[in-house]
Amino acid sequence: MSLQLRTVLIAGGSALALAMAAPASATDLLISPQSEAERALGGTTGNLAVWFQGVFGSYDREGGVDESDNEFDNLAAGFGAHSRVHHDYGGGQGFQLEAIGDFHLSMASDETTTMMMTLVRLGAPSVVTGSHVTIRAPTVFLPV
Amino acid sequence: MANRMWFGQLGGAVVVDGEDALGSLVYGRVGHKHFISPDSSLELTGLLGYAPDYDTDCCGDDTALWLQFTAEYEHQWGHGPYSWFVGYQGDYVDAREDTDETVFVSTVKGGLRMTFGGNLYEETHYGSQTFGFANMRAPMSYAGELN
Numbered sequence: 697m698s699l700q701l702r703t704v705l706i707a708g709g710s711a712l713a714l715a716m717a718a719p720a721s722a723t724d725l726l727i728s729p730q731s732e733a734e735r736a737l738g739g740t741t742g743n744l745a746v747w748f749q750g751v752f753g754s755y756d757r758e759g760g761v762d763e764s765d766n767e768f769d770n771l772a773a774g775f776g777a778h779s780r781v782h783h784d785y786g787g788g789q790g791f792q793l794e795a796i797g798d799f800h801l802s803m804a805s806d807e808t809t810t811m812m813m814t815l816v817r818l819g820a821p822s823v824v825t826g827s828h829v830t831i832r833a834p835t836v837f838l839p840v
Numbered sequence: 841m842a843n844r845m846w847f848g849q850l851g852g853a854v855v856v857d858g859e860d861a862l863g864s865l866v867y868g869r870v871g872h873k874h875f876i877s878p879d880s881s882l883e884l885t886g887l888l889g890y891a892p893d894y895d896t897d898c899c900g901d902d903t904a905l906w907l908q909f910t911a912e913y914e915h916q917w918g919h920g921p922y923s924w925f926v927g928y929q930g931d932y933v934d935a936r937e938d939t940d941e942t943v944f945v946s947t948v949k950g951g952l953r954m955t956f957g958g959n960l961y962e963e964t965h966y967g968s969q970t971f972g973f974a975n976m977r978a979p980m981s982y983a984g985e986l987n
Contacts, residue, residue, distance in 0.1 A: 741963050745925075747951025753931075753944050 742781035749774050843875040845964065851974070865891040865906065869974055878961040879916040879923075885909070887974055894935060902941075907932045908974065914953070916960045923960060926950045929975060947975075 750773055852866040867889030874882045889906035912927035927949045935941040955963055 741955070741957030743953050743955040743963065745951055745953040747925075747949050749947055749949040751945060751947045753946060 740781065740783045742779070745778045747776055747778075749776070845873045845875075847871045847873075849974070864893045865889050865904075865976075867906065867974065869908075873964060875961055875964075878959050879919070881914050881960055881964065883910070883912045883914075885974075902935045905934045910975075912949075914960060916955070919959060921954050921956055923953045923955065924951070925953060 847870070849869040849871075850867070851869070852864065867887055869885060869887040871883060871885035873884075876882065885908075887906070887908035889908070891904040891906060894902045894904040908929065908931050910927060910929045912925055914923050914925040916923035929947040929949065931943070931945045931947075933943040933945075957963065
């Protein structure tokens with residue numbers, strides 16, 4: 697059994713990401729029939745989720761240097777937690793913080809592996825571009 | 841009540857710690873959320889990604905195509921803060937060039953969610969559930985793990 701911790705950084709190239717000395721951003725485009733009244737509400741919302749998951753799949757390698765490892769099934773189980781808090785200053789301008797923790801136990805034919813994945817996502821103020829389009833950019837993910 | 845919402849997302853990832861897996865990727869994602877009621881929603885998403893730096897463990901770097909489909913149903917009890925959800929996620933990763941390695945992974949998930957600050961409809965439209973995050977486990981991990 698091996699234990700691995702993987703961290704990821706979302707790549708991008710926004711002004712905010714550069715200012716934070718991290719090459720990280722993602723751009724979200726939301727097309728939503730929001731009314732002016734809805735966007736002007738502001739306030740803080742959030743959620744916390746926990747889940748259990750089952751994973752099954754197959755793997756197939758036809759080429760490369762190791763063709764013998766063809767087609768076997770993989771079973772896995774895991775659980776995770778996810779929290780997200782969004783604060784809207786009003787008028788659609790807001791800030792979002794998202795944290796994800798995910799534990800994964802994978803059972804292959806010749807190896808059992810556990811893996812954890814953690815992410816923190818920081819969302820920058822969004823930009824309202826019209827009555828039905830909201831662009832939230834950039835979003836920064838930090839490895840934990 | 842506007843009971844339909846579309847969203848799009850562009851993003852990418854770089855693995856900064858770890859080996860024998862994804863090095864980097866870019867992706868585009870679209871989704872649709874349909875509100876059966878203010879307390880019940882069905883969300884469908886599709887994702888297309890490309891990994892120019894994909895370490896397949898056996899055969900060095902390659903490039904990979906990543907496809908993902910998700911479906912999730914969520915129901916909030918009454919008008920309270922708690923909801924349950926069930927979902928499916930299918931991932932297909934295809935190392936395109938040297939390795940000819942394909943992985944198909946299905947994930948079935950069920951859980952509980954607690955929200956504050958609004959019901960499911962309100963949070964989705966202007967709150968904390970506006971965007972889900974693409975689950976990158978399949979392309980990040982399976983190239984190096986399933987062999």
